[in-house]
Amino acid sequence: MSAQRILDGRVAIVTGSTSGIGLGIAESLAEAGARVVLNGFGDAAAIEHERTRLASAHATDVRYHGADLTRSNEVHGLVEYATREFGTVDILVNNAGMQHVAMVQDFPPERWYVILELNLSAVFHGTRAVLPGMLARGWGRIVNVASVHGLVASTGKSAYVAAKHGVVGLTKVVALETARTGVTSNAICPGWVLTPLVEQQIRERATASGRSVDDERRALLAEKQPSEAFVTTRQLGALCVFLCSPAADEIRGQAITVDGGWTAQ
């Protein structure tokens, strides 16, 4: 087994992996030899293109399931699909998430509920569904893609910040409950990553300010991220592979920032 294929034989689900960070993590896991189940929304042909590209580029088996993770029964359907196709789920990356920016007094309650469902409750339902199998086999990895907003706040992001703080708390509880087993639970807390989720926020800022998208992109970084460079999806993928390696066997319940210095301030 080469050092690069440390996950040969493992099966991973990466939620929200048709785009952005999830796709980067799915690629890193596939590169390390894992069989991967992709999930998320998008154009069917584009998803199929990514699925076959990952499988052939990394000589592994990659499947796709389109569960809407705001529905708990579909979270279970995703886990059942992976188990049916591959026989097991060794790694669950809870990554799917969404954002809505508005001050609390203007925040639409229906956006609050859907963000809590996807960004927090789906992590609970997915973890609950995979844990019995992981515990029975004595090995597993839960990797939750939280955010710097799981540790600190920003204005206009009440639902997102509440959900991500919840994810960090849930990560710790699961780590304690599995502490004497081969299952670990950790959170990755990225700063700004240039994905569709953030590009949308940059466009909204440009519309509101009348400044160019390039100016708003620079301003977004300058406000929060001292490096003034975006974190990349493959940097997060590499961290996820590390968390799945034997070197990380005793990393439990941590919220690991990859944030260009955001939370060091």
Ligand code: NAD
């Ligand atoms: P993105 O919008 O590029 O990707 C989101 C993914 O989730 C897509 O695959 C989308 O199809 C999927 N998705 C959306 N709703 C879904 C649903 N109901 N059911 C299943 N899948 C659904 O976003 P991203 O920036 O890659 O964000 C991924 C995760 O990283 C999120 O949890 C986000 O909060 C977190 N995060 C992002 C940043 C950043 O700067 N981009 C920073 C910190 C944390």
